[in-house]
Amino acid sequence: MSGRDRRLPGPPVAGHQEFLPEVVAVGARHLDVDGCWVGSCAVVGYPREVYPGWLSPLTTYPGRLDVSVHIDPVDPVTAAEQLRKRLARLESDRRYIAEHGRLADPQAEAATEDAHELAARIARGEGRLYRVGLYLSVSADSETALAEEMAAVRALAASLLIDARPTSYRSLQGWTTTLPLGLDQLRMRRSFDTVALATSFPFASADLPSPDPTTGAAPAGVLYGRNLGGTGLVFWDRFAGENYNAVVLGHSGAGKSYFVKTELLRQLYKGVHGLVIDARGEYVPLASAVGGAVIALGAPGVRINPLDLPIHTDAAGRRSAPSDALTRQSLFADTLISVLLDRPLDPDQRTALDHAVTTTYARAGVTADRATWNRPTPLLADLAATLAAATEPAGPQLAAQLRPFTHGNHAGLFTGPTTTSAHSHLVVYTLNRLPAELRSAATLLALDSIWRQVTHPTDRRPRLVTVDEAWLLMRQHAGAEFLGRLAKESRAHWAGLTVCTQDVSDLLGSQLGKITVTNAATHILLGQANQAIDEVSDTFGLTAGERSYLITAQAGQALLCTATHRAAFHTLAAPGAESDLVRTDPAYLASLTTPSDAGWVQL
Numbered sequence: 295m296s297g298r299d300r301r302l303p304g305p306p307v308a309g310h311q312e313f314l315p316e317v318v319a320v321g322a323r324h325l326d327v328d329g330c331w332v333g334s335c336a337v338v339g340y341p342r343e344v345y346p347g348w349l350s351p352l353t354t355y356p357g358r359l360d361v362s363v364h365i366d367p368v369d370p371v372t373a374a375e376q377l378r379k380r381l382a383r384l385e386s387d388r389r390y391i392a393e394h395g396r397l398a399d400p401q402a403e404a405a406t407e408d409a410h411e412l413a414a415r416i417a418r419g420e421g422r423l424y425r426v427g428l429y430l431s432v433s434a435d436s437e438t439a440l441a442e443e444m445a446a447v448r449a450l451a452a453s454l455l456i457d458a459r460p461t462s463y464r465s466l467q468g469w470t471t472t473l474p475l476g477l478d479q480l481r482m483r484r485s486f487d488t489v490a491l492a493t494s495f496p497f498a499s500a501d502l503p504s505p506d507p508t509t510g511a512a513p514a515g516v517l518y519g520r521n522l523g524g525t526g527l528v529f530w531d532r533f534a535g536e537n538y539n540a541v542v543l544g545h546s547g548a549g550k551s552y553f554v555k556t557e558l559l560r561q562l563y564k565g566v567h568g569l570v571i572d573a574r575g576e577y578v579p580l581a582s583a584v585g586g587a588v589i590a591l592g593a594p595g596v597r598i599n600p601l602d603l604p605i606h607t608d609a610a611g612r613r614s615a616p617s618d619a620l621t622r623q624s625l626f627a628d629t630l631i632s633v634l635l636d637r638p639l640d641p642d643q644r645t646a647l648d649h650a651v652t653t654t655y656a657r658a659g660v661t662a663d664r665a666t667w668n669r670p671t672p673l674l675a676d677l678a679a680t681l682a683a684a685t686e687p688a689g690p691q692l693a694a695q696l697r698p699f700t701h702g703n704h705a706g707l708f709t710g711p712t713t714t715s716a717h718s719h720l721v722v723y724t725l726n727r728l729p730a731e732l733r734s735a736a737t738l739l740a741l742d743s744i745w746r747q748v749t750h751p752t753d754r755r756p757r758l759v760t761v762d763e764a765w766l767l768m769r770q771h772a773g774a775e776f777l778g779r780l781a782k783e784s785r786a787h788w789a790g791l792t793v794c795t796q797d798v799s800d801l802l803g804s805q806l807g808k809i810t811v812t813n814a815a816t817h818i819l820l821g822q823a824n825q826a827i828d829e830v831s832d833t834f835g836l837t838a839g840e841r842s843y844l845i846t847a848q849a850g851q852a853l854l855c856t857a858t859h860r861a862a863f864h865t866l867a868a869p870g871a872e873s874d875l876v877r878t879d880p881a882y883l884a885s886l887t888t889p890s891d892a893g894w895v896q897l
């Protein structure tokens with residue numbers, strides 16, 4: 295609205311400013327405020343049923359429209375008395391119609407049913423009664439333009455089953471009612487219950503499901519950010535989808551880690567168990583703040599034995615393992631060695647390795663007999679020694695290639711029994727202390743350790759497994775195959791897998807990577823490079839507008855794609871503690887205290 299701003303007379307007061315128009319000409323149906331024409335409407339008719347965000351078409355109207363909602367709570371005793379009188383009146387009308395043989399009035403019947411339902415909810419304490427006034431003010435540069443805008447706004451309101459009436463001969467009161475003064479000078483109110491009032495919240499999002507429309511229950515998901523298509527917010531519940539997996543794609547600096555950490559922190563508030571593979575140590579401050587556990591792979595004394603059997607211990611100290619535990623770990627050894635050597639094994643090497651694994655377990659006294667599974671398991675060095683003594687040429691060749699990881703510079707992670715057992719609501723495996731040559735293998739080891747917690751038979755709870763910089767695994771066939779298998783199986787164990795990567799080609803350029811994408815019901819697309827946008831567009835079926843949006847998206851802006859919904863949003867973290875915990879800029883991370891050299895720390 296055009297007009298002049300004047301400060302209050304006298305000494306200026308910080309943050310205190312009022313709008314003081316020089317001239318206000320009052321007409322029967324409009325005002326002239328310093329050359330700006332203003333007309334107001336009061337809503338006198340509402341739809342019988344509303345949905346979350348039903349006011350969004352009004353709040354996102356492209357013209358100059360002010361929407362004002364005035365809410366006054368009604369005392370429960372007064373509300374009960376008013377409902378009792380209303381019910382008595384409705385029942386009396388219905389009986390009169392029935393006694394005189396007249397046709398029933400459908401509107402009266404519906405009003406009676408609604409009144410009975412509302413009275414029951416208030417009596418049970420499931421809601422309250424409010425008096426609500428909804429008012430609209432339209433601004434234009436001329437009287438003709440105002441008439442056109444008023445007609446368009448009233449037509450829009452009518453499409454929403456809202457009856458908006460001009461405030462004839464009360465134009466000044468209508469305008470002041472829509473100003474941010476908290477004054478309702480029209481007093482044209484309607485009774486709302488708690489559920490209906492919640493759906494009128496001006497920031498509710500109509501793009502994605504939020505409150506239950508029948509019960510008014512709060513949204514089960516978490517806040518992702520501000521909806522860029524309107525004034526609403528985007529909530530999403532991953533655990534209500536077909537599966538709980540998510541894929542987060544974006545170029546470097548697009549805001550992937552910022553978004554993932556924001557979601558993880560809010561999921562922790564809801565009781566979800568978080569497990570993170572952190573390539574750069576960015577999640578350590580978050581774990582410190584929420585009392586989580588950090589496992590610093592590569593620190594002195596931190597070891598993971600890849601030949602450990604997946605044995606679970608319950609609260610009573612009883613130990614159990616799947617019936618095929620020995621077979622599973624033999625297959626995992628094959629995957630790990632392929633990742634360590636950065637190439638797939640040929641058939642002769644696979645045969646030699648399979649025989650060596652069985653022999654190595656047997657020499658340690660671990661056989662197919664479940665009673666032997668409590669014995670200490672062999673180490674990677676023991677497996678290399680068995681391969682070196684094999685008669686087939688492939689065995690000694692593998693042993694020689696494994697020497698850097700058993701006796702060489704990269705042996706620290708595998709030279710002893712596992713020392714990294716952590717139990718916390720958030721466990722972070724950091725890889726930033728490892729050399730680049732070991733990070734892919736360490737990601738696989740951490741993911742295998744995490745999967746043992748996810749598949750624990752007596753510890754059933756919702757979990758989020760986050761693999762940051764998943765390209766470390768996806769660039770290798772064996773690692774991509776392992777990750778794809780977990781994506782398929784995670785839902786059965788009440789777990790959601792979050793795959794976050796900046797290298798789109800590693801994920802979308804292979805069949806195994808596409809399996810991971812296919813088995814994710816939630817896709818978060820952040821800013822994309824021109825070189826990758828064609829592949830992303832083909833995979834996710836982007837429109838021309840969505841392509842342009844992702845190419846020009848600023849840091850933190852993203853597109854949420856699900857089976858039935860799409861919404862552009864900007865990630866929001868609360869200023870202060872939450873924002874500080876999820877920030878990822880290098881200057882800020884460098885200012886943090888360096889973690890201790892302990893293997894893992896319960897913080």
